[in-house]
Amino acid sequence: MPLDPKHLIELTDAALSADYTRVRRIAGNLARELAKAGNEGAAKELRALVRKRGVPLRASGYVETLPVDSKSRLPLVEEQAWPDNPIFLNEAGNRVFRDFLTDVQHVDELSAKGLASRLNLLLSGPPGTGKSLLAGHIAANLGRPFYVVRLDSVITSLLGDTGKNIRTVFDFVPSRNAVLFLDEMDAIAKLRDDRNELGELKRVVNTVIQGLDSLDPHAVVIAATNHAHLLDPAIWRRFPYKIEFGPPEVEVRADLWKHFLFEDKDGEQIADPLSVLSEGLSGADIETIALTARRHALLDKRDIDFGAVALAILNFRAGGSSMPQRTALEPEQKKQLAQGLKEKVSAANIARLLGVTRQAVYQYFKQEE
Ligand SMILES: Nc1ncnc2c1ncn2[C@@H]1O[C@H](COP(=O)(O)OP(=O)(O)OP(=O)(O)O)[C@@H](O)[C@H]1O
Ligand SMILES: [Mg+2]
Structure with a gap:
């Protein structure tokens, strides 16, 4: 495949503006084209480079500003690389996956006719069945950065801080055209057992709901849970797209x-x-x-x-x-x-x-x- 100079120019521009996300996206596209053209070796090398996330950029003094917990300074959101392993789904899963991507790509057309629903997808199922992997694939397919919420840092033992962190996360999303992945949603439900102050769980659930409702119609949110039935019904209802992962067929x-x-x-x-x-x-x-x-x-x-x-x-x-x-x-x-x-x-x-x-x-x- 003759290398398109356009890519080279784009890549140089992104690199010099220290735009980590764009560098990765362009390199990812290039790798895909290389693979399509049969140059699997170069594609692999490029993907491996992309996975060494942001090291040269950090060395250049550029650090992405991701939201952190105000006390512990732990990141609340983490950008993860697009997966390079394929995902294998059953027919039903594949159908929702494809439909979801199509609807995201045509959201303006759909909303013009009043047909768009929230671009929220809920993945439920046992551990190790590909939920996180699928979320990464959706980000890759849409060419958007993949932001994973670190619920372990978001949920703190400090009263009130959990809500504040959730608000911080949802305030941050609109500034990026990203896929937001709320992994381990059960962690919220588990607040129920943690002998918390009585209203805490309710407040946290409400903050999540407010956060979801505050996003604009282009926002893509994916949530994953091992136990769909533990999820608060009000949260459950806000995810019109659902994929249930069982043990693979x-x-x-x-x-x-x-x-x-x-x-x-x-x-x-x-x-x-x-x-x-x-x-x-x-x-x-x-x-x-x-x-x-x-x-x-x-x-x-x-x-x-x-x-x-x-x-x-x-x-x-x-x-x-x-x-x-x-x-x-x-x-x-x-x-x-x-x-x-x-x-x-x-x-x-x-x-x-x-x-x-x-x-x-x-x-x-x-x-x-
Ligand atoms: N359906 C699948 N297709 C391809 N690879 C899979 C699939 N399911 C699991 N894997 C492999 O197992 C790894 C772990 O899967 P993943 O992290 O997506 O599981 P998960 O459902 O998110 O689990 P958990 O509930 O523990 O977070 C994947 O990175 C992949 O290598
Ligand atoms: Mg997972």
């Missing part, structure tokens, strides 16, 4: 295995049985198992041990560790694994996972009887 698990274990290259034959086995695992669990197995293979200079991966899945589901073992499986372990997989996976697939012949698998089955 079998198709999504297959995508996750293909990505994390096989770097999106082939591997269906192994990814399919693994996705059947890994029911109940989150995306983050699958990532941990897959990357550990790849790490072992790389450092021990051998192929990935799929038997160890399958065993780690079964162990993890039984409440044990999710770390695949490093040493080769003993014959006895292979036998037990084959017998454990019998009900769920075909003999041919068990043979593939264990790296043995199909005959050997039938032998393992026989030894059970």
